[in-house]
Amino acid sequence: xTQPSLGESVVQKTIAAQNNGVAANITQxxxxxxxxxxxxxxxxHCAFCYNPTDYDKHTQNELTTEQWIQALxxxxxxxxxxxxxxxxxxxxxxxxxxxxxxxxxxxxxSNLITSGxxxxxxxxxxxxxxxxxxxxxxxxxxxxxxNNFITNTKTFxxxxxxxxxxxxxxxxxxxxxxxxxxxxxxxxxxxxxxDALGAEYIELANTQYYGWSLVNRSQLMPTREQIDEAERxxxxxxxxxxxxxxxxxxxxxxxxxxxxxxxxGWGEVFMIVTANGDVLPCHSARVLPNMQFPxxxxxxxxxxxxxxxxxxxxxxxxxxKEPCRTCPEKEKDLAGCxxxxxxxTGDAEAADxxxxxxxxxxxxxxxxxxxQNPVIAAQPIVFRNDKNSKKIIAGELNDRTEQFHALP
Amino acid sequence: xxxxxxxxDVFALxxxxxxxxxxxxxxxxxxxxEGMVKLHGGAGEVLKRVNGIASVGDIVTELKAAFPDAExxxxxxxxxxxxxFSKAWLRKV
Numbered sequence: 064x065t066q067p068s069l070g071e072s073v074v075q076k077t078i079a080a081q082n083n084g085v086a087a088n089i090t091q092x093x094x095x096x097x098x099x100x101x102x103x104x105x106x107x108h109c110a111f112c113y114n115p116t117d118y119d120k121h122t123q124n125e126l127t128t129e130q131w132i133q134a135l136x137x138x139x140x141x142x143x144x145x146x147x148x149x150x151x152x153x154x155x156x157x158x159x160x161x162x163x164x165x166x167x168x169x170x171x172x173s174n175l176i177t178s179g180x181x182x183x184x185x186x187x188x189x190x191x192x193x194x195x196x197x198x199x200x201x202x203x204x205x206x207x208x209x210n211n212f213i214t215n216t217k218t219f220x221x222x223x224x225x226x227x228x229x230x231x232x233x234x235x236x237x238x239x240x241x242x243x244x245x246x247x248x249x250x251x252x253x254x255x256x257x258d259a260l261g262a263e264y265i266e267l268a269n270t271q272y273y274g275w276s277l278v279n280r281s282q283l284m285p286t287r288e289q290i291d292e293a294e295r296x297x298x299x300x301x302x303x304x305x306x307x308x309x310x311x312x313x314x315x316x317x318x319x320x321x322x323x324x325x326x327x328g329w330g331e332v333f334m335i336v337t338a339n340g341d342v343l344p345c346h347s348a349r350v351l352p353n354m355q356f357p358x359x360x361x362x363x364x365x366x367x368x369x370x371x372x373x374x375x376x377x378x379x380x381x382x383x384k385e386p387c388r389t390c391p392e393k394e395k396d397l398a399g400c401x402x403x404x405x406x407x408t409g410d411a412e413a414a415d416x417x418x419x420x421x422x423x424x425x426x427x428x429x430x431x432x433x434x435q436n437p438v439i440a441a442q443p444i445v446f447r448n449d450k451n452s453k454k455i456i457a458g459e460l461n462d463r464t465e466q467f468h469a470l471p
Numbered sequence: 472x473x474x475x476x477x478x479x480d481v482f483a484l485x486x487x488x489x490x491x492x493x494x495x496x497x498x499x500x501x502x503x504x505e506g507m508v509k510l511h512g513g514a515g516e517v518l519k520r521v522n523g524i525a526s527v528g529d530i531v532t533e534l535k536a537a538f539p540d541a542e543x544x545x546x547x548x549x550x551x552x553x554x555x556f557s558k559a560w561l562r563k564v
Contacts, residue, residue: 093496140495144502172489172502196502237504263504264505266505
């Protein structure tokens with residue numbers, strides 16, 4: 064170490080929770096975050112799920128335990144530190160205990176991202192012994208009615224039981240609540256519930272529109288007034304409740320006039336390995352046209368991260384078009400989300416239409432208007448389940464997907 | 472909560488936080504749910520001595536001995552404790 068630097072500019076890099084937990088500076092040359100989407104099978108059928116609507120193609124070709132362990136080793140060598148084990152519902156696999164134990168040996172800080180369905184005393188005991196660092200539990204509402212409606216399952220009582228189990232085993236309680244039209248009016252009660260459960264962290268994740276949530280956008284999107292009120296209540300809770308709980312309020316991009324710096328930059332800090340082994344820079348990258356993503360079954364992760372055309376495609380800003388190319392704010396948001404641009408405009412290199420300077424911004428304004436149109440909003444929710452996924456693959460729900468430039 | 476750092480204070484890493492050396496980053500890091508912090512060399516030198524036993528004063532003495540040429544080292548060390556405590560990476564024991 065250089066002595067004069069002792070104590071100086073102490074923190075080089077702070078990574079906080081946003082964009083699904085990812086944020087950092089650009090110029091990072093290593094993946095810091097590995098998300099293992101170990102299965103797309105799921106006992107819940109949430110209307111806002113960001114998984115691909117055609118996930119049914121990937122429920123029969125999941126990676127084996129050995130392939131996952133190899134992927135963890137290879138990513139760790141590249142520098143990955145934070146591991147998210149997600150899905151679908153990861154607990155539907157019976158080898159999570161082995162994966163967790165290997166992650167611990169390798170020095171990951173590991174996080175099981177779960178609905179809680181399938182978590183038993185026996186399994187949580189094995190996770191604790193294996194060195195799992197924390198468990199992120201999804202909660203949906205304070206009311207049984209909304210929980211069961213939006214997940215299309217009867218899981219309300221179970222979630223409360225699982226929350227107590229997590230706490231009982233000395234884990235930090237990290238709750239994730241996806242916010243949408245059906246629960247946004249219960250913000251204060253949701254925060255009070257989380258506090259009463261002893262949560263250390265709560266992420267209030269306003270729905271972002273990808274996968275199933277894009278198909279259900281008009282049914283889920285709250286109004287601007289509801290969002291503002293939710294944020295006000297959250298701030299008031301922070302100031303007045305005296306709770307030590309850390310609250311992350313993820314602002315919905317449709318209601319801001321600049322796009323999010325999606326994944327903190329393409330191929331900057333975040334790497335996903337999907338159930339079938341595809342290696343992606345973001346959750347929904349497979350919607351992009353003319354892209355060949357590497358797969359751990361046939362290519363080395365180091366090559367995928369450093370050399371693959373897919374990971375290099377949108378690194379930096381050389382690929383940008385106007386108005387982004389000459390925009391003074393381009394480094395702040397890197398032109399937003401490539402998937403959102405493509406899904407909504409048909410051009411992956413266009414400015415994210417969320418941006419008020421985008422020539423396609425009217426598409427966002429229209430989506431907000433549509434969500435308040437009682438006729439459109441009254442269309443039934445397409446719940447995330449195998450039957451609907453098969454229907455979408457077969458083109459049977461075209462009326463709900465044809466307005467987008469790829470299958471969400 | 473009183474955030475003043477005294478020489479007699481003893482700190483430990485906050486619950487659910489992990490401090491480790493990262494070869495790929497060539498630095499120490501603190502890991503916790505939903506995030507991480509990458510530390511400069513100097514900050515890492517302070518935090519690696521935090522063990523729930525050594526007092527702030529002990530750590531100052533040790534670092535002064537280890538880095539005799541560093542000027543104002545004590546002020547920097549206390550600054551580091553203030554930051555780490557205010558960010559809740561450390562807890563008082």
